[in-house]
Amino acid sequence: MNNVEYLQPDLAFVARLKQAGGENVKKCFQCATCVAVCDVTQSDKPFPRKEMILAQWGLKDKLFYNPDVWLCHQCGDCTAHCPRGAKPSEVLAAVRDLSLAEHAVPRFLGKMHASPAALAALFALPAAILLLAAMYANGLTIPGGEIVYSHFFPLKVIDSIFIPGALFAIITSFLSLKKFWGGMQRNNREKKAPDVAAVLGAVKDILLHKKFAQCRTNKPRYTGHLLAFFGFLALFATTNLVMMYHYLLGRETPLALGDPVKLLGNAGAVTAFAGVSYIIARRLAAPDETGKASYQDWTFILTLYAAIITGILAESARLAGIPAAAYPIYFTHLVLVFFLIAYLPFSKFAHMPYRAAAMVYARSNSKTN
Amino acid sequence: MAKPAPRYPVLVIGGGIAGITAAVEAAECGAKVILVEKRAHLGGRVARMHKYFPKLCAPYCGLELNYRRIRENPDINVHTRADVLEIAGQYGDFSVKVRLQPQMVNANCTACGKCAEVCPVERQDHYNYGMGKTKAIYLPHPMAFPPRYNISKKACRGKECNKCVEVCGYGAINLDARETVMALKAHSVVLATGWEPYNGAKLQGLSFGVSPNVISNVQMERLASPDGPTKGKLVRPSDGKEVREVVFAQCAGSRDENHLPYCSSVCCLASLKQAAYVREAAPDANIYIYYIDIRTPGKYERFYQKIAAEPKVTLIKGKIAKAEHDPETGGVIITAEDVMAGKKITRKADLVILATGMQPAARNGLAGLKTDENGFFVDAALARGIYAAGAAKLPHDVSATIMDATAAALKAVYGRWP
Numbered sequence: 004m005n006n007v008e009y010l011q012p013d014l015a016f017v018a019r020l021k022q023a024g025g026e027n028v029k030k031c032f033q034c035a036t037c038v039a040v041c042d043v044t045q046s047d048k049p050f051p052r053k054e055m056i057l058a059q060w061g062l063k064d065k066l067f068y069n070p071d072v073w074l075c076h077q078c079g080d081c082t083a084h085c086p087r088g089a090k091p092s093e094v095l096a097a098v099r100d101l102s103l104a105e106h107a108v109p110r111f112l113g114k115m116h117a118s119p120a121a122l123a124a125l126f127a128l129p130a131a132i133l134l135l136a137a138m139y140a141n142g143l144t145i146p147g148g149e150i151v152y153s154h155f156f157p158l159k160v161i162d163s164i165f166i167p168g169a170l171f172a173i174i175t176s177f178l179s180l181k182k183f184w185g186g187m188q189r190n191n192r193e194k195k196a197p198d199v200a201a202v203l204g205a206v207k208d209i210l211l212h213k214k215f216a217q218c219r220t221n222k223p224r225y226t227g228h229l230l231a232f233f234g235f236l237a238l239f240a241t242t243n244l245v246m247m248y249h250y251l252l253g254r255e256t257p258l259a260l261g262d263p264v265k266l267l268g269n270a271g272a273v274t275a276f277a278g279v280s281y282i283i284a285r286r287l288a289a290p291d292e293t294g295k296a297s298y299q300d301w302t303f304i305l306t307l308y309a310a311i312i313t314g315i316l317a318e319s320a321r322l323a324g325i326p327a328a329a330y331p332i333y334f335t336h337l338v339l340v341f342f343l344i345a346y347l348p349f350s351k352f353a354h355m356p357y358r359a360a361a362m363v364y365a366r367s368n369s370k371t372n
Numbered sequence: 373m374a375k376p377a378p379r380y381p382v383l384v385i386g387g388g389i390a391g392i393t394a395a396v397e398a399a400e401c402g403a404k405v406i407l408v409e410k411r412a413h414l415g416g417r418v419a420r421m422h423k424y425f426p427k428l429c430a431p432y433c434g435l436e437l438n439y440r441r442i443r444e445n446p447d448i449n450v451h452t453r454a455d456v457l458e459i460a461g462q463y464g465d466f467s468v469k470v471r472l473q474p475q476m477v478n479a480n481c482t483a484c485g486k487c488a489e490v491c492p493v494e495r496q497d498h499y500n501y502g503m504g505k506t507k508a509i510y511l512p513h514p515m516a517f518p519p520r521y522n523i524s525k526k527a528c529r530g531k532e533c534n535k536c537v538e539v540c541g542y543g544a545i546n547l548d549a550r551e552t553v554m555a556l557k558a559h560s561v562v563l564a565t566g567w568e569p570y571n572g573a574k575l576q577g578l579s580f581g582v583s584p585n586v587i588s589n590v591q592m593e594r595l596a597s598p599d600g601p602t603k604g605k606l607v608r609p610s611d612g613k614e615v616r617e618v619v620f621a622q623c624a625g626s627r628d629e630n631h632l633p634y635c636s637s638v639c640c641l642a643s644l645k646q647a648a649y650v651r652e653a654a655p656d657a658n659i660y661i662y663y664i665d666i667r668t669p670g671k672y673e674r675f676y677q678k679i680a681a682e683p684k685v686t687l688i689k690g691k692i693a694k695a696e697h698d699p700e701t702g703g704v705i706i707t708a709e710d711v712m713a714g715k716k717i718t719r720k721a722d723l724v725i726l727a728t729g730m731q732p733a734a735r736n737g738l739a740g741l742k743t744d745e746n747g748f749f750v751d752a753a754l755a756r757g758i759y760a761a762g763a764a765k766l767p768h769d770v771s772a773t774i775m776d777a778t779a780a781a782l783k784a785v786y787g788r789w790p
Contacts, residue, residue: 034623034664038709038716039693040577049709049716084576084693086628 012061020058024297025097031055031089037081042217043074045365050074051081051091058094066098067105068186073354073361077294078218093294099354100299106357107349108178116349119298129168129341133334136160150321150329153256156337158249168345176348176356184360193368201366205359221292227281231307234275238314241268257321272315279308303351310339377402378559381449382784383468384408385456385738388416389431389770390762390777391564392438397781398562399447406556407448408470410455412522413512414439416566420499420590422597422604424770425645426675431770432515439517452518457553459561459739463757463787466558468739474525474549481520481544483511487536488521495527497601501569501591503609504601509536509545513599523547560757560784563741563749564777565734567763570625570632572726578624580726583697584609585704588624588728589642596649606653608722610702615657618650619706619721621692622663626729634746636729637767640667643727644679651682659685660719662692662708688712695724730767759783 020028033056038049050071057065066072072095081091100117107113115121137143137156146154188194208214212232215225244264248254258265283304286293296304313336320329347353384395387409395407413419414435421431442448453473461467491507499512506512508527511519523536523545530547531537537545569590572580579586585608587595594600595609608615620643625631640663647659659682666687668676680687694707704724709716735747741758744750749760761780762773 032627032664033711034627034691035689035709035711036691036693039691039707044716046716048714052709052711053714084630086623086630086691088629 010060010062013063014061016063017058017061019101020094020097023097023100024295025058025090025094027088027090028055028058028094029089030087031059031085031091032087034086036084036086037091040080040084041078042080042219043076043078043214044071045074051095054095054098055089055091058098064186065190067102068183068190070187070361070364072098072102073358074214074365076214076218077221078215079220079292079294080218082294083220083292090294096294096297099357100297100351102183102357103299103349103351103353106179106183108175108182112175112346112349116302116346117299122302125346126338126342129164129338129345132164133337133341136164137334145326145330147326150324150326151257152317152321152330152333155330155333158256161337162246165341165344168341172345172347176353179348179353180356180360183357184364187361187364191368195367197363197367201363204366205362208362209359221285221294223285224282224293227278227285230274230278231282232278234271234273234278234311235307237267237271238275241271269318272311272318275307276311276315279304279311283308299351306339306342306350307352310336310343313339377404378464378785380404380465380557380559381406381447382560382562382781383456383466383556383558384562384564384784386416386564386566386764387411387414387450387452388564388566388762389418389435390566390764390773390780391416391562392435392442393774393777394562394564394761394781394784395448395450396438396441396445397778398785399445400441401781401785403447403559403785405448406558407442407450408454408456409450409452412452412520413516413518414442414450414452415517417590418770419513419515420501420593420597421770422593422600422649423645425641426672428645428648435517436515442517450518451554453522454554456739459741459758462755464559466561466757468556468558468561470554470556472552472554474551476523476525476528476545476547476549477509477521478544478546479518479520480542482542483516483519483521484541485511485521486539486541487545490535490539492533492535493527493529495524500594500601501588503591503594520544560759560787562777562780562784563734563738563754563758563760563764564762564780565732565738565749565764567730567767568733570636570728570731572624572728574631575624575726577693578621578695578724578726579697579704583695583704583724585697585702585722586695586724586726588726589639589646590728592646592649592725596646596653604653606650606657606723608703613702613722615650615654615722617703617719617721617723618647618654618657618659619692619704619719619724620647620659620661620727621695621706621724622661622666622727623691624726624728626727627664632729632731632746634729634767635667637667638769639727639729641672641675641769643725644668644676646725647679647682647685651684655684657684657722660721661685661687662690662706663687664689664691692724730763732764734764757784757787 035052038052044050075095077092077096079092104113104117140157140160212229286296313332317333317336381404382398384391384407395405399405418431454470457471458469487509488507491509493508494505495508496502497504497506509521509523511521569588572588598604626636643661650657650659689711690708692706692708696705698705703720703722705718705720707718732747737743749764759780761777762768
């Protein structure tokens with residue numbers, strides 16, 4: 004009897020999970036239909052049937068430090084076929100939502116992101132910093148003449164705000180992921196470090212959206228996510244290239260419309276806009292297929308959408324030559340971008356690092372994956 | 373108990389094991405009985421079973437005894453090909469309208485079979501759940517009661533063919549017979565309308581109706597039966613090959629809010645019983661039963677233990693949610709989670725038997741009588757003097773049905789005890 008494992012059910016966690024969108028968790032009777040219809044799960048220790056009983060029993064740590072919770076892509080096939088209406092895909096989504104706060108370093112930022120009451124404060128921070136910066140740079144007056152955003156926010160001001168913001172996101176992501184990774188190793192009694200093949204495999208899966216392609220019930224999301232993902236990637240690359248232009252080549256914004264970097268940025272904006280529009284339309288039109296969206300889901304999707312739209316509008320207003328619209332829109336755009344980037348490990352955006360880490364972990368530790 | 377016999381007969385609707393039992397019991401209590409069956413023969417679903425659990429004896433033994441009790445009792449009046457249109461009035465004095473389908477074959481029939489020999493038309497054999505064909509004039513099986521041929525009106529070409537009429541030496545066939553409506557009085561009514569297997573084609577992803585090697589449990593009864601389409605030989609329906617891997621898929625439609633939300637209560641025992649058929653007919657075959665929970669309550673626990681201990685029988689916790697045609701072997705590939713092992717598995721099978729559940733046959737109501745949301749009659753919701761019995765009321769196995777039908781017969785004769 005030396006393998007006795009004592010389970011410690013956390014009933015408060017079950018209550019929290021039900022509130023976070025997993026309200027049907029107790030309906031599950033462990034028939035395992037979900038596993039049989041899931042095309043995304045691995046064959047060895049498959050999900051989501053085992054996660055359902057872990058959730059019913061309130062075994063919080065086994066859920067929070069479990070790669071399978073993140074390997075799930077919420078296709079909804081399990082929910083569509085579940086004979087009890089237990090909605091496994093929504094239970095797992097709720098676990099992921101709660102995980103964000105659980106793994107967050109520092110913890111309070113995770114909690115703030117989970118709470119609608121703290122939303123204003125989260126936006127107020129970048130808004131205040133940027134206002135102060137603009138005041139310092141030009142006394143908060145709208146510059147005359149041709150619209151050049153660096154006259155309002157000089158690049159060195161932007162960089163002195165966004166580079167620390169990005170570094171903060173990188174450091175806190177690393178610390179949060181470390182906690183997550185360590186927990187997975189503890190739970191599985193495995194100590195393997197991520198290997199190169201696993202990383203490459205995961206990156207390939209992510210770029211090709213392989214797992215999304217295996218979904219049936221929520222198949223259209225493949226297209227929406229692919230567009231949003233690559234659109235965002237193009238915009239992210241544009242930002243970095245603009246920085247290189249400035250520091251390495253001394254070339255300043257606004258770039259000519261024919262400039263390759265400008266072309267990339269505009270293509271990225273249009274692609275991301277199309278993708279996120281489609282995602283939002285699907286969520287509104289077919290909530291049964293997309294699954295119920297949580298507060299965290301909507302905060303992220305709408306912030307991202309608003310950032311893309313204000314980006315497009317800022318460029319349009321600049322080209323149209325309407326300073327009174329252009330500068331305030333640009334300011335709003337920067338606030339939204341700061342929110343997305345600096346808070347990345349605490350918002351729904353964190354699905355990117357967590358899911359990537361889970362995919363690498365699963366590939367490093369399981370032969371069947 | 374010295375109550376006088378009721379003035380009017382007890383009306384029993386349905387000639388399956390519940391209705392037969394209720395009719396015989398009520399008549400043997402001294403009541404007159406009218407037994408109405410919509411098909412041409414009595415015996416219902418039970419007549420199509422190969423064996424009963426847990427004793428593994430053939431139902432025909434018991435049915436024969438009951439047929440004899442019916443034949444020898446002048447107080448039981450049987451109407452086949454008849455259905456009830458209307459029930460009015462009240463306990464002790466119901467007025468009922470019964471539609472008698474055209475009785476194209478009358479009681480002169482000796483079941484000699486000459487008619488079927490000359491009949492040029494074939495039809496799907498419904499008695500064998502679509503496996504095989506019969507002529508348009510047919511006897512579903514040699515022990516059918518009443519022992520009289522029946523004509524499928526849909527398949528029959530009528531008078532322009534007339535071959536059966538010409539060959540019949542007893543004047544038993546009248547292709548001009550018309551439907552009639554009979555009015556009668558009844559003291560009380562027993563609803564023994566029974567059940568139907570849930571339609572496997574509604575189970576998404578299980579290939580029922582797509583692969584011939586995915587069959588339902590009721591079809592399995594016919595496959596195993598010596599008077600079934602294969603004369604009891606257990607072979608792969610697609611090509612007649614011997615079966616080596618047999619898979620039972622439990623809860624095919626039952627305990628599923630997308631299909632039948634309730635447990636059909638007999639399917640676990642039915643599959644265990646059918647595993648015994650496979651052991652007998654194909655001793656080398658591997659048998660796998662995929663289940664959510666094995667539900668064999670009370671004394672049936674022993675039957676479960678007996679079959680589970682059989683060699684070649686493996687029970688696996690995990691519901692089959694996918695069964696696909698295997699183009700390579702012509703068989704079926706099933707997908708499930710082996711819950712106890714924590715592995716998602718696929719398995720190649722020659723034959724997959726879906727343990728389809730019981731659905732009440734009169735689920736849309738009957739002659740204005742309402743059912744509950746699942747299609748079952750609930751005694752408390754029925755008028756006084758109308759009693760449901762057997763699978764019309766709840767999913768029941770045969771022995772529970774017989775007890776329930778006996779109870780319904782007593783209520784029908786003597787009224788509810790105060």
